[in-house]
Amino acid sequence: MDQSVPPGRVRGICIPPCSKSYAQRALAASLLAEGTSRLHNIEFCDDTRSAIRCIEALGARVRRTGERTLEIDGGLSPAGDKLYVGQSGLSTRLFTPIASLCDTPIGVVGEGPLLHRSFRTMIRTLRALGVRVHDRNDHLPLHIQGPIRGGEVQVEGLVSSQFITGLLLALPIAEEETTIHVPHVISTPYIDITIDTAERFGIEILHKDYKEFYVAGGQRYRPAEFEIESDWSAAAFLLVAGAVAGEVTIRNLSVLSRQADTAVMTALVRAGASVIDEGDTITVAHRPLQAFSFDATQCPGLFPALAALAASAEGTSVIKGTSRLENKEGNRAESIREEYAKLGIEVDLDEEDTMKIRGGRIRGGHVHSHDDHRIAMSLAVAALNADTPVVIENPACVAKSFPDFFERLESLRTAE
Template sequence: MDRTVRPGRVEGTLTPPCSKSYAQRALAAALLAEGETVLRNIEFCDDTRSAMHCIETLGAEVRREGEDMLRIRGGLNPRGDRLTVGESGLATRLFTPVASLCGTPITIEGRGTLLRRPMGMMTEPLRRLGVEVSDNGGYLPFRVCGPIRGGETEVDGSVSSQFITGLLLSLPLARQDTTLRVHRAVSTPYLDMTIDTAERFGIEIVHRDYTEFYIPGGQRYRAIDLPIEGDWSAAAMLLVLGATAGEVTVRNISPLSKQADTAVCRALVRAGAAVISEPDAVTAAQRPLRAFEFDATQCPDLFPALAALAAAAEGVSLLRGTSRLIHKESNRAEAIREEYGKLGIEVDLSEEDTMRIRGGRIHAARVCSHGDHRMAMSLAAAALRADGPVEIEGAECVAKSYPGFFEDLAQIRR
C-alpha cells in the first residue's frame, strides 16, 4: 500500500501505542507465571500479536477483553512442536530461550526479513546451558530441546541485547543458579526494562555493570495486574513531527521511563526545539533548528526519527552508532541514505559508525519504506516539510509497531 503525504503543519495531542518492548516481555513473564495475569493498555500491533501467538503455542490461555486488555493464565505446556514468530526479532530471541525450558523439541520459524537477520549468537550459549540446538547456519529456523539447566555461559552482546533478555527471563526457572557473562553489551536500557519487568513479576536478577548477571534458579513468577506504558519509540517520531512542523503533545509517556528512546528529548534540545516535560506527557514545538551531534549506539531505533530531525536542521548533523543498523528490518543506514537522497538530503556514511546529514530543502519524490515501519514513519515526517507531495511505497509496514500512525498524523494536520 502506498501513502501520499503532502506538506503541511501539525498541532495537537496524541497517545502512542503501548511499548511493544515492554508488552512482549510482560507476555513472556505472564506465560511463566502461576495464576492469571492481567495486562492493560495493550496495543495489538504485529509484533505484539506474534508474542501472543508464541505464548499460546507454549501453553498460556489468553483471553482478550475490550480494546486493550488481556487476561493470561500461565503455564508452560507446549501445544505443538513449532513456534512461529512472524517478523519479530525480539520474539525470536526472547522465546527461543523460553522454548528451551521445555523437554521436547521445538522449532522456531519466522518469515520475511527476519530470515536474513543473524541468530547464531544463541547457539553456543544455549548448548553450554544444556540445550540441544540445531541452527540453520546461524539463521532461522532454529530447533531447540531442553530443559535448560543453568550453570555458567557467555554471550556476545555486541549485535543485540534481545537474546540476553530471553535468557534473563528464562533462567530463573532453571534448576541451577546461573552466572551469565556478557561481552560488549549494547542497548543496555533494554536490559534495564527486562530486569524491571522480571522484578514486577517477583523475580530476582543481579548484575555487575551489565557484564555479569547472576540469576538464582528455582524461582517462581507470580501473576500480577500490569498496565503497559506508552511506547517511546513511537513517541519519538511524534515529537519530531512537532519539532519540525508545528507542535505536538504526546500523552501516556513518562520522561522517567527506562525505555532507551527517552533519549530523543536530549536530541531535540540539542537541535534547538522547545521541549516541555510533564509527569505523563511531553510536548515538542518547532523553533529554528540547528545541526546537532548525537550518539545513538544505545538507542538505535531512534535513527529514523533523528534523520527526519537532522533533515530539518541547518547545517550538518552527526549521528553515531550506525553499526547497530545493519540487521534491523532493513539496513537502516543504507535505507536512510538512499531514500533521503531521493528527497534531496545528503547523507554521508563514509566514516565508520557515523552518519552525517546535511539539512536542507526537501523535494517531492516517490520513496520506499524498505518494508521497515520506522523508515515509513520517518519519511512521512520529512514529507511535511517538502516542496510537494511525497509518495511512500509500502507504507502498510507501520502495522508492525504503530498501526494507526497515518490516521493519527491526519488527525493533527492543520
C-alpha cells in the first residue's frame, strides 16, 4: 500500500531505535561465545531478524526474555546446510566468513536486490584464506566450505567495512594468526564499531591506520552483557526533519558514539540549522537553510538524509562520495536523482564521485522507494516541505531498519 505524506510542521521529542550496526555485530559475537550472553535495547527490524536467523542457523539458541532483551546461548555448530541472509548485505558479509570457520558445506542464500550485488572481493579473499567457494558470477547464492585457516592476505580494491567486519570477527577463532593488508578500506567508523564489540567479548584486534590488521588465532569469545546504543542512521532522518520543518529533540543519542552517521551534525550546522547538544539529548530546529558541502565517503548511509536536507536549502549543495553508493540497494545515487527529479529538485551526478543538489521549491507527486528503506525515509522528510502531498510507493521497505518510521514522523506533526 502507498504512503501519502502531506506537507506540514513537526515538533516533539523522539527516541530512535537501537543501532542495527551494533546489534548485528553483538549477535555475531554472542554466537561465537561459549556460554550465555544478554543483549539489551535491541529492536527487531528486518536486518536484525536476518542476523538472528543466521546465528540460529549456525548453532546459537536465542530466547526473547523481554520486549527488547535477548538471551543467547552461543556455540558455532551449524543446524543445517543453509544460511538465509534475506536482503541484508551486512548479514551476508558478516556471517559468510563466520560460516567459513566450519568444515561442513553451507549454502548462503539471499533475496531481492541483494541478488544483484557483487561479492567478488569477499569471494576472492575467502579463497585466499583456504575456503572453498562456489559462486554464481560473484553473486549469491554461494556454496562455501571451510575451515578458514588464517595467514596473510591482501584485500584488493575498495573494501567494504562490512566484509572486513566479518573477517575480523571470524579470524580470532581460526587456528593461525592472520595479517590482513587493506590498501583502500572505507567507512572506518564501522570498523571501530566492530573492534569495540569484539573487545567487549574478550577479543583483541590490532590495526595500523586501518591499512593492516593483525588478528591472533586461537582466541576465545567470552559471553557478555551488552547494551545496544541508539541508532544515528535512523536519528539522522528525524534530525533533518527538525531542520527543514520545525523542531525535533532526540533523546538517548550520544555524540561520542563511534557510529559514522554522527557526522550528520556537521552537515546540519553547515546548512545553518539550529543544533543544541545536551549530552545524550540533541535538538535541531529550522532556520533559513543554505547550501552546504560535505564529504560522505566514510558515512555513505547519510546520502539520503542529506538529500532531503539539501532539497530544502537555498543554492546548490555538493556531497562527495557517490562511488560508495553503486552497490547499495541497487544504485542509490541514481535512485535519489530519479525520485527527487519527480519532486522538482535537480540532482546532478555528472562530476565523478560527487552529487550536486539544487535546493528549491519541492513539488508533491508520486515517487518510488526502489525497495530502499533510506530512499523511502528521505522522500518522506522532503515531503514535509512540498507544496502538495508526496505519495511513496512501497513504503514498507522501511522495516529493514526503522519499522515504525512513518508512525514516529506522524507523531511529531503539529496542528497547523
